[in-house]
Amino acid sequence: MNPIAQELNEIIRGANPHVFDMLSQVGRNLFFPKGILAQSAEAKQKAYRFNATIGMATEKGETMYLPSVMASISGLTAEQALTYAPSFGLPKLRQVWQEGLFAKNPSLQGQTISLPIVTNAITHGLSVIADMWADPGDVLILPDKMWGNYNMIFGVRRGAEVVNYTLFDESGAFNLEAFEACVQKEAASRKKLIVILNFPNNPTGYTVGAAEADRIGEILTAVAEAGTNVLALTDDAYFGLFYDETASKESVFTRLVDRHPRLLAVKLDGATKENFVWGLRVGFITYGGLFLKNEKAACDALERKTAGDVRGSISNASRLSQEIVLKALLSPDYPIEKEQKFQILAGRAREVKRVLQDPKYQDAWDVYPFNSGYFMCLKLKTADAEQLRVHLLDHYGVGLIALGKTDLRVAFSCLEEGDVQALFDAVLSGIRDLEK
Known part of the structure; x- marks a missing residue:
């Protein structure tokens, strides 16, 4: 195992051994390399004469570009539009998106969450999470009304077993009884559960109410209390599009953060649906767990492993897309x-x-x-x-x-x-x- 991966593992294990236990074999081996990217970042700060480190071309001290390409891009420089972004994502975009999470979910105030990692939208984010946390034979709990790509990402690619519960009860409400029974049944014979909570739900367009969200948090906390590790993923692709008072206006993520050492919450969201920029492919992964010590160091270690997976799959998400989203988020008209x-x-x-x-x-x-x-x-x-x-x-x-x-x-x-x-x-x- 790479020494950097070992170091990150020890940080996570020291902060919360249950979170470390939930990592897949790939997740334990992941790290963010201190190779070309780190050397290039150092050179960018200190190489005042010549910087010949990064695999991009320059011309007269500026980013080289084709005029026919930049003719289609207005309001951004060639550096903003065409150069690589960090595998973690643009620092300013990560900060602004995190600030938005607190603003849109007031219950998160005072909680410790990671700085979001930028992904190539939520589908890629789910794939990254599957790499990091799912081993063959792990169980994935989902409702019977679900987005079919979950099976491709976790089942086909990672070998997880998908188990379903009935989404609605006879009254048309979220079937808390079926959800609880499914979770408890699987927890009885397993050391780890992966649960995906997708609200607003694809395909039904249903979001749980505040009381139902509270109960979901209680059910998963009880399972964790009984000794089973729980990785709870909130797929918040359509977050904010709530049309009546029956829908909770906050993510279920708020009911899961800091609940129990054996419960790790992961929020997947993005500008894709929220900001109507489907093809820009800008998503985020944010962690919220209960760490017994070194919270910030533990979050940093998880961010580095996550960025390592991004680096090892797509290298980085589009700089142009991130700059466009960031510019919109900062606009007074937004x-x-x-x-x-x-x-x-x-x-x-x-x-x-x-x-x-x-x-x-x-x-x-x-x-x-x-x-x-x-x-x-x-x-x-x-x-x-x-x-x-x-x-x-x-x-x-x-x-x-x-x-x-x-x-x-x-x-x-x-x-x-x-x-x-x-x-x-x-x-x-x-x-x-x-x-x-």
């Missing part, structure tokens, strides 16, 4: 712009709810609860979801996502408010066609 877009999406969600109250749809489908995010789901009563999906494409020019036999996902995020009625009428017509 809050106003976000609120304007939020109101558009909220209006679409309200219109979906209004339209679906029409009794004419009652014998065709049930509606899964939704209060947030980009999506909502129908549970079809008579039609096969895949057959209906294809029929709607072929005969109505309507594209939806089929999930299993009964579920149909509608992304109202890309529907104009005035088109909502027509879409659901088309779905109903398609069902009637198939019934004939």
